[in-house]
Amino acid sequence: MQLKHAERKHKIDLTMMEDLCKYKMRILEERESHLENEMISLQEEFNAKLQKQKETQEELVRNYNEKLRNLQEEQLTEMKRVAELQSLKASIGLSNANKKNVEEVVSKELTLREIAIEEKQKELLEFEERLNRTKTSLDSKKASIDTRIEEFETKMAKEKLSLEQQKKYLKLSQNILAEKEMYWEREKQCEKDFVTSCKQELEARAELQGTVEEVRRLKSRLETERNEIKKEEMRLKEEKWRLRNIEQEFSFQEKHVQKLLQEAELKKDEGVRALKKAQSIERHLDERVENVEKRMMELNRKEELLTKVCTNADDSFSRLFAGQEKNFEFKGVYVLCSKKYLQDISKYPGCQPQKCGRFVMDNVISNEEVNTMMALVKRGLSYGGSHGGASILDLHTGAMSKGVHFVNLYKLVSPHRLLDIRELEVYRIVRKKIQNVLAAKFGLVPEMLHLTKPTFFSRLTNKSPLSSNDEYWHPHVDKETYPSFHYTTLLYLNDYGIDFRGGQFQFIDNGNSKSAVQPKKGRVLLFTSGQENAHYVEKVISGERYAITISFTCDYREAIPDPLSKF
Numbered sequence: 001m002q003l004k005h006a007e008r009k010h011k012i013d014l015t016m017m018e019d020l021c022k023y024k025m026r027i028l029e030e031r032e033s034h035l036e037n038e039m040i041s042l043q044e045e046f047n048a049k050l051q052k053q054k055e056t057q058e059e060l061v062r063n064y065n066e067k068l069r070n071l072q073e074e075q076l077t078e079m080k081r082v083a084e085l086q087s088l089k090a091s092i093g094l095s096n097a098n099k100k101n102v103e104e105v106v107s108k109e110l111t112l113r114e115i116a117i118e119e120k121q122k123e124l125l126e127f128e129e130r131l132n133r134t135k136t137s138l139d140s141k142k143a144s145i146d147t148r149i150e151e152f153e154t155k156m157a158k159e160k161l162s163l164e165q166q167k168k169y170l171k172l173s174q175n176i177l178a179e180k181e182m183y184w185e186r187e188k189q190c191e192k193d194f195v196t197s198c199k200q201e202l203e204a205r206a207e208l209q210g211t212v213e214e215v216r217r218l219k220s221r222l223e224t225e226r227n228e229i230k231k232e233e234m235r236l237k238e239e240k241w242r243l244r245n246i247e248q249e250f251s252f253q254e255k256h257v258q259k260l261l262q263e264a265e266l267k268k269d270e271g272v273r274a275l276k277k278a279q280s281i282e283r284h285l286d287e288r289v290e291n292v293e294k295r296m297m298e299l300n301r302k303e304e305l306l307t308k309v310c311t312n313a314d315d316s317f318s319r320l321f322a323g324q325e326k327n328f329e330f331k332g333v334y335v336l337c338s339k340k341y342l343q344d345i346s347k348y349p350g351c352q353p354q355k356c357g358r359f360v361m362d363n364v365i366s367n368e369e370v371n372t373m374m375a376l377v378k379r380g381l382s383y384g385g386s387h388g389g390a391s392i393l394d395l396h397t398g399a400m401s402k403g404v405h406f407v408n409l410y411k412l413v414s415p416h417r418l419l420d421i422r423e424l425e426v427y428r429i430v431r432k433k434i435q436n437v438l439a440a441k442f443g444l445v446p447e448m449l450h451l452t453k454p455t456f457f458s459r460l461t462n463k464s465p466l467s468s469n470d471e472y473w474h475p476h477v478d479k480e481t482y483p484s485f486h487y488t489t490l491l492y493l494n495d496y497g498i499d500f501r502g503g504q505f506q507f508i509d510n511g512n513s514k515s516a517v518q519p520k521k522g523r524v525l526l527f528t529s530g531q532e533n534a535h536y537v538e539k540v541i542s543g544e545r546y547a548i549t550i551s552f553t554c555d556y557r558e559a560i561p562d563p564l565s566k567f
């Protein structure tokens, strides 16, 4: 603003100066022309006067010359007359008498003539004197005129010089003005440049500010990431240490195995013989087991029929398929596969069951393994748990009931803090064991089966339901609830009738007959997931019922990774 104001003021000054210069120039030019005119008229006047003087002088000279000529002529005539007289005198010399008179007359005449000549000469001298005076006066006049002309010329030269100087000065002023104008143009340009540079700087500053913010954000993110990495490093160190221990143990085991192998080598022959014997025994036993299984199936059917007859069942009779007090190495029944199930599973060759059915096994999972699983589920659910009757914890996805919703447990607590790698290893072994017995019971190769979701821990109580998920006792078909399911397995973690009351698993056959499985610590229940195995869980009356639902699919696209992969 200030600069603009100064510029405006300076512009006004410049215009004023310019106008003044122009005005001065005009006056000087006028003066110059006036002086020139004056000089011309003066010169003319002088020339005229000079001419006049010259003419007068010439006339005087002419007059003088004429008078001089006249005088000279007169003198000449007088002299002639004198000469005549003298000659006359000489001729008359004879007569003295006359002579004297004549002489007197002549001398008188001569004197008179001489006086006249003298007078004339005097007059001539005077005239000459006057002429000289006039000449001198004319010369002095001429000299004075010359001096005046000279003076005037010097004055004129001075004037001209001053005019030239003034002109030069004006030119200089104009140049200065032009320079100033240029300077102001430059100043203006500079100001413009300055304003643009200011703007650019402001933009750059704003940009810089943004970058600084970004950098700050990045820094803080980096800081958190660095902390995470540090934690990760710590965990890795622990892991390395643990792995080293395992490695040591492993090498120890390897040595032991080698020792055993050596021993085995020694006993090879003996072993081969024993093997052959064992194989024949096994064959024999297999046949017996098969017979026993057939007989058991027969007995189961008979038992079923008997129960039906004994209870003289109405529309909904229930029989006990696997009681809690009993220990089953294996108990199972085959059921007819539902049409829909067969249709779906036929898409996966090598994954179809020889027969659909349901099986219970009590000696597959050890007590320690169950205890580890129990500790794991209790720790996980301590971070959440449903306000209603059913709490779910899925270690694969991190999904967990909390209040009336599901949350991601791994967002509440990192998998490293929550889970112990040894527990996860046990979880993996348990799952693998179940996969193997499932494959064996349905005549499949274990690798055809893939773990699918949801695979989860459950804790059921008698709390009133607060969301649809809490309502766990409704009859359902797993394949319909979860289309990826082909085989359902359950591992019970505590005991029916001891740790809780109610909560029996019920198969529903032909829409009305039920077949109950009572949960037992370490009990494994396997069944095909179709309509043939519709089921429900009875309401828990008291206590807490813990179980794991482990589901398998034949579709590799539906497979889920092991929770171990999170480490």
Ligand SMILES: O=C(O)CCC(=O)C(=O)O
Pocket: 458, 478, 490, 505, 535, 536, 537, 547, 549
């Ligand atoms: O917990 C049980 O016994 C059965 C649960 C069940 O039916 C299911 O998860 O689909």
Ligand SMILES: [Fe+2]
Pocket: 476, 477, 478, 535
């Ligand atoms: Fe189910």
